Amino acid sequence: MSAPGTINAGYLENLLAGQPHLPASPLAWLNALRAEAVDRVGVLTVPTLRDEEWRFTDISQLTKMSFHPVRTTISLQVADIERFYIEEATTRLVFIDGVYAPQLSSAITDNGVAVVNLEAGFAAHAAAIEPYLGRLTEFRDNVFAALNTAFLLDAALIVVPRDISVAVPVHMLFIATQKDVVSYPRCLLLAESGSAVTVIEDYVSLQEDAYFTNAVTEIALVDNARVNHIRVQREGAKAFHIANCAVSLARASNYQSVSVAFGARISRYNLNVQLAEEAECAVDGLALISGRQLADTHTCIDHAKPHAVSHQMHKCIVGGSAHAVFNGKIMVRQGAQRTDSRQSSRNLLLTNKAHVDTKPQLEIFADDVKCTHGATIGQLDNEEVFYLQSRGLSETAARNMLTYAFGAEIIERIPISSLKCQLEQTVLEQTTIQP
Amino acid sequence: MIYKDSKILLEVRGLCANVSGTEILKGLDLTVRSGEIHAIMGPNGSGKSTFSKILAGHSAYEVTGGTVMFEGQNLLELAPEERARAGVFLAFQYPIEIPGVGNSQFLRLTYNTVQTHRGKEELDPLEFDDYVREKMKLLEMSPDFLERSVNEGFSGGEKKRNEILQMAMLDPRLAILDETDSGLDIDALRIVANGVNQLANKDNAIVLVTHYQRLLNYIVPDYVHVMEAGRIIKTGGKELAFELESRGYDWVGVEHKATARATA
Numbered sequence: 001m002s003a004p005g006t007i008n009a010g011y012l013e014n015l016l017a018g019q020p021h022l023p024a025s026p027l028a029w030l031n032a033l034r035a036e037a038v039d040r041v042g043v044l045t046v047p048t049l050r051d052e053e054w055r056f057t058d059i060s061q062l063t064k065m066s067f068h069p070v071r072t073t074i075s076l077q078v079a080d081i082e083r084f085y086i087e088e089a090t091t092r093l094v095f096i097d098g099v100y101a102p103q104l105s106s107a108i109t110d111n112g113v114a115v116v117n118l119e120a121g122f123a124a125h126a127a128a129i130e131p132y133l134g135r136l137t138e139f140r141d142n143v144f145a146a147l148n149t150a151f152l153l154d155a156a157l158i159v160v161p162r163d164i165s166v167a168v169p170v171h172m173l174f175i176a177t178q179k180d181v182v183s184y185p186r187c188l189l190l191a192e193s194g195s196a197v198t199v200i201e202d203y204v205s206l207q208e209d210a211y212f213t214n215a216v217t218e219i220a221l222v223d224n225a226r227v228n229h230i231r232v233q234r235e236g237a238k239a240f241h242i243a244n245c246a247v248s249l250a251r252a253s254n255y256q257s258v259s260v261a262f263g264a265r266i267s268r269y270n271l272n273v274q275l276a277e278e279a280e281c282a283v284d285g286l287a288l289i290s291g292r293q294l295a296d297t298h299t300c301i302d303h304a305k306p307h308a309v310s311h312q313m314h315k316c317i318v319g320g321s322a323h324a325v326f327n328g329k330i331m332v333r334q335g336a337q338r339t340d341s342r343q344s345s346r347n348l349l350l351t352n353k354a355h356v357d358t359k360p361q362l363e364i365f366a367d368d369v370k371c372t373h374g375a376t377i378g379q380l381d382n383e384e385v386f387y388l389q390s391r392g393l394s395e396t397a398a399r400n401m402l403t404y405a406f407g408a409e410i411i412e413r414i415p416i417s418s419l420k421c422q423l424e425q426t427v428l429e430q431t432t433i434q435p
Numbered sequence: 436m437i438y439k440d441s442k443i444l445l446e447v448r449g450l451c452a453n454v455s456g457t458e459i460l461k462g463l464d465l466t467v468r469s470g471e472i473h474a475i476m477g478p479n480g481s482g483k484s485t486f487s488k489i490l491a492g493h494s495a496y497e498v499t500g501g502t503v504m505f506e507g508q509n510l511l512e513l514a515p516e517e518r519a520r521a522g523v524f525l526a527f528q529y530p531i532e533i534p535g536v537g538n539s540q541f542l543r544l545t546y547n548t549v550q551t552h553r554g555k556e557e558l559d560p561l562e563f564d565d566y567v568r569e570k571m572k573l574l575e576m577s578p579d580f581l582e583r584s585v586n587e588g589f590s591g592g593e594k595k596r597n598e599i600l601q602m603a604m605l606d607p608r609l610a611i612l613d614e615t616d617s618g619l620d621i622d623a624l625r626i627v628a629n630g631v632n633q634l635a636n637k638d639n640a641i642v643l644v645t646h647y648q649r650l651l652n653y654i655v656p657d658y659v660h661v662m663e664a665g666r667i668i669k670t671g672g673k674e675l676a677f678e679l680e681s682r683g684y685d686w687v688g689v690e691h692k693a694t695a696r697a698t699a
């Protein structure tokens with residue numbers, strides 16, 4: 001590894017440059033939150049390879065570039081973005097370079113369900129969201145989350161009231177259209193007691209130059225709530241994507257998430273899940289990268305209370321001279337008896353220049369628990385290749401099929417069939433080597 | 436069934452092979468004509484699966500001597516997929532699981548690939564669906580297996596049935612069934628044997644590797660071979676299987692050594 005670069009001292013000040021001009025919110029607590037975030041940015045530094053949490057992920061390139069907040073928003077037509085639509089997800093919140101685009105969105109507010117932008121939802125939901133917004137994410141020790149919070153003005157807001165199931169999946173679509181722009185997507189989902197909802201958080205691009213997405217998502221599940229969270233990171237090839245997601249599960253709630261990372265030159269996804277009694281989560285991921293891409297996923301599943309269940313399967317398919325990183329921490333706190341936790345990290349290297357660093361990390365402070373974890377790194381299994389060849393497929397066809405299957409195992413867990421087909425197609429295209 | 440003047444499908448002469456530097460096959464001879472059913476029996480580790488996988492073209496085994504001719508061509512020169520297209524089929528002793536590949540997609544792709552190479556028409560997904568369901572009926576398999584990943588979570592017996600389903604689809608000239616009977620319950624054994632019998636005809640041949648005479652009640656072999664230490668040391672008719680069942684293998688080895696000494 002190259003020596004860690006020294007970060008240009010003015011870098012964070014530059015990123016903060018646009019912040020003082022943000023209009024003040026009528027909510028005092030939100031202004032206070034932003035002010036605190038600005039302070040934290042002043043104290044924190046940009047991580048380097050010397051930081052334990054970043055030791056495989058060199059973001060010095062990001063700091064060499066200068067990004068500014070969006071100055072003029074581009075207006076797009078439905079025809080420009082239709083191809084990103086997901087058939088089943090007719091409720092849609094669209095953000096262009098981080099700015100809410102009401103004319104392209106189909107917000108809903110009925111039965112107490114709100115799928116709106118934060119500005120529109122504040123009046124009705126300020127009290128409900130105050131305990132969660134900016135509180136689930138630990139922005140105080142995370143410079144990127146702090147930056148995002150310093151710029152917190154608007155956001156995608158989903159509030160599902162008690163015992164309501166939202167039938168239609170909600171699509172939060174973040175579209176990058178301008179180069180050199182940094183955007184701060186923000187999502188807040190509050191699933192009240194006994195409610196259920198499926199959300200898709202989707203990052204796409206209409207251009208191929210460099211830009212920077214710095215996103216924060218906060219999800220709160222109250223007792224017995226069910227949330228399906230599908231995250232699709234298909235940013236442009238030169239993009240930088242850094243995202244923090246914090247999920248808090250109250251008693252007997254259920255969180256199912258599938259996150260896929262296909263895009264960006266460098267991406268980093270931090271997912272923190274905290275489980276209360278009898279809560280259950282399934283957290284699955286797929287990074288499919290090639291060329292010189294780097295995709296880093298850091299997850300922390302925190303069994304804070306007894307009788308919770310967590311299942312995690314993370315896969316990486318790495319081609320070219322790409323580099324994937326997975327760090328999966330499972331924390332079982334003292335008193336979290338009868339925890340049931342299963343984690344597996346499986347990695348497929350398609351070339352001998354491809355590289356993966358995987359680190360399952362179990363920290364167990366309770367004694368009556370069932371925790372299993374395992375990591376594999378490898379090429380395709382020769383016995384599997386032979387099996388397919390013995391049925392008439394060429395070696396190339398056999399390898400393509402197995403590579404595809406490796407990724408499809410994760411994609412199959414997406415409960416929205418048109419999105420599943422779309423992503424399966426992407427996996428197929430990216431894993432097919434012509435003979 | 437033994438037919439008069441039927442042509443030779445497979446001719447193995449003096450086959451020797453190594454795996455990881457250890458010699459496993461030590462001069463194996465076998466001739467199979469079209470229409471015939473052969474059974475190969477023999478103790479664990481004698482090389483039956485090794486021989487089967489070498490016929491299918493597994494690259495872990497190094498052939499160090501001998502010849503294998505299949506319908507007049509040198510089988511050892513062909514890649515595994517070329518052998519499959521030419522009509523060699525191996526039902527594996529331990530079929531592997533392929534999570535993520537749908538069974539139906541897999542069956543259709545292999546079927547269409549093999550058909551194309553044989554100069555025959557491919558089937559579109561709808562036509563294929565009818566075709567595969569009809570074959571599944573033959574094996575009394577539920578169509579639910581089409582929706583699942585290849586062999587994933589299948590029970591031992593279900594995997595074996597899925598192998599025979601593939602055999603039925605690919606219509607091989609030479610089918611080698613490596614312990615297809617192990618792990619089958621009594622009903623499944625009858626069903627699978629029935630399926631195999633329906634697939635047997637005067638133009639193809641079947642080599643059954645088995646440990647149990649029971650299978651041979653259902654699929655009646657024309658020849659029974661005993662394999663030991665990498666060679667076929669005795670060949671007989673179907674009665675030989677009964678004799679092996681009651682007497683074990685030891686006497687065959689003793690007898691073989693005696694004749695070897697006598698001819699030396």
Ligand SMILES: Nc1ncnc2c1ncn2[C@@H]1O[C@H](COP(=O)(O)OP(=O)(O)OP(=O)(O)O)[C@@H](O)[C@H]1O
Binds near residue numbers: 459478479480485528
């Ligand atoms: N990859 C390998 N490396 C080392 N030894 C091997 C390998 N594959 C097979 N062998 C050895 O070759 C011998 C023959 O194995 P094979 O599987 O062909 O036996 P078999 O007759 O099919 O036995 P069974 O009746 O138990 O299925 C065994 O001693 C086995 O341990």
Ligand SMILES: [Mg+2]
Binds near residue numbers: 483484485528613614
């Ligand atoms: Mg065997």
